[in-house]
Amino acid sequence: MCAELxxxxxxxxxxxxxxxxxHPINMVMFQLGYAAYQQPSQLPGCLGPMGIDTRSIKFIxxxxxxxxxxxxxxxDLFNVITNLNCRYSAPAGAAFASPTxxxxxxxxxYRAWLALERRVVATIDAYVAQAPGSxxxxxxxxxGAAIASIAxxxxxxGGVLAGAADVAGVWLLAAPRAGNAAWRDAYxxxxxxxxxRMSTFRDFAVRVPLQTQECSAGGLAAIVTPWSRYAHVGRSxxxxxxxxxxxxxxxxxxxxxxxxxxGSIADAPDLTGATHMLGRTPQHVRAAL
Numbered sequence: 001m002c003a004e005l006x007x008x009x010x011x012x013x014x015x016x017x018x019x020x021x022x023h024p025i026n027m028v029m030f031q032l033g034y035a036a037y038q039q040p041s042q043l044p045g046c047l048g049p050m051g052i053d054t055r056s057i058k059f060i061x062x063x064x065x066x067x068x069x070x071x072x073x074x075x076d077l078f079n080v081i082t083n084l085n086c087r088y089s090a091p092a093g094a095a096f097a098s099p100t101x102x103x104x105x106x107x108x109x110y111r112a113w114l115a116l117e118r119r120v121v122a123t124i125d126a127y128v129a130q131a132p133g134s135x136x137x138x139x140x141x142x143x144g145a146a147i148a149s150i151a152x153x154x155x156x157x158g159g160v161l162a163g164a165a166d167v168a169g170v171w172l173l174a175a176p177r178a179g180n181a182a183w184r185d186a187y188x189x190x191x192x193x194x195x196x197r198m199s200t201f202r203d204f205a206v207r208v209p210l211q212t213q214e215c216s217a218g219g220l221a222a223i224v225t226p227w228s229r230y231a232h233v234g235r236s237x238x239x240x241x242x243x244x245x246x247x248x249x250x251x252x253x254x255x256x257x258x259x260x261x262x263g264s265i266a267d268a269p270d271l272t273g274a275t276h277m278l279g280r281t282p283q284h285v286r287a288a289l
Contacts, residue, residue, distance in 0.1 A: 007135060012169040019255035020196050021237045022095045028052055029171040032157040061095045088228050097157040098186045105179040113150045121160050128163040135168035142205050144173030149233050153187050174205050174276055177230035184231035188256060195234030201241055201262050203276045204269035231259055
């Protein structure tokens with residue numbers, strides 16, 4: 001899976017959406033995404049030849065935080081996602097330098113980030129103090145991608161970092177929607193051209209929460225449960241199947257998009273998770289580069 005040399009691009013935000021979609025750095029990000037399933041010590045073998053100094057990469061796990069205590073109902077992957085607490089958070093605009101905005105986040109995702117924030121910020125501050133001028137790259141897969149989007153804007157606009165550090169790039173792999181339209185607008189105003197959100201044909205996770213969703217919790221009757229509206233953030237890369245095979249027919253949106261279907265009719269979500277698993281995506285990108 002190793003791509004060509006080059007390291008992290010210093011001009012990521014200046015690149016066009018198509019250039020970002022075809023950039024070899026995406027292969028690096030897929031490798032880093034495997035950190036959720038592998039030991040970080042396994043990464044240098046591939047990342048080193050790609051021009052990445054893995055000593056600059058810090059990993060923070062959530063195994064010992066309240067994040068791991070979230071429980072969900074449902075017998076399949078789709079229900080596990082949708083039955084997570086999809087109610088809105090309280091207005092959160094002030095946390096992202098938008099105090100007058102009715103910015104609302106998925107309550108479960110936001111609480112998950114808040115459980116991590118102190119450790120993440122402390123780790124970044126400690127590193128930036130040793131390497132002034134460092135750039136921050138944020139990556140997440142699946143539920144982690146929703147949290148990564150919250151982290152990216154919080155780090156960029158929230159005033160939580162002690163030093164001057166810049167979020168230079170964000171990769172959201174198979175990301176659910178993390179907040180409402182006000183969230184999308186605030187995020188895109190700051191990080192649209194730095195964010196590539198990648199999804200594959202029939203991936204169930206990118207469709208939830210639904211754009212308009214009735215978010216009951218704890219078995220409460222729908223009549224007492226508000227409807228919530230959710231939106232995707234960042235530039236969009238949708239990977240679709242080609243007649244010759246492989247997900248090599250791409251739809252790229254420079255301004256972001258809610259389009260998740262590859263055909264003229266709605267693509268049924270694959271509830272087996274086959275199109276969602278991280279290991280499949282690098283194969284499709286490698287074939288298209």
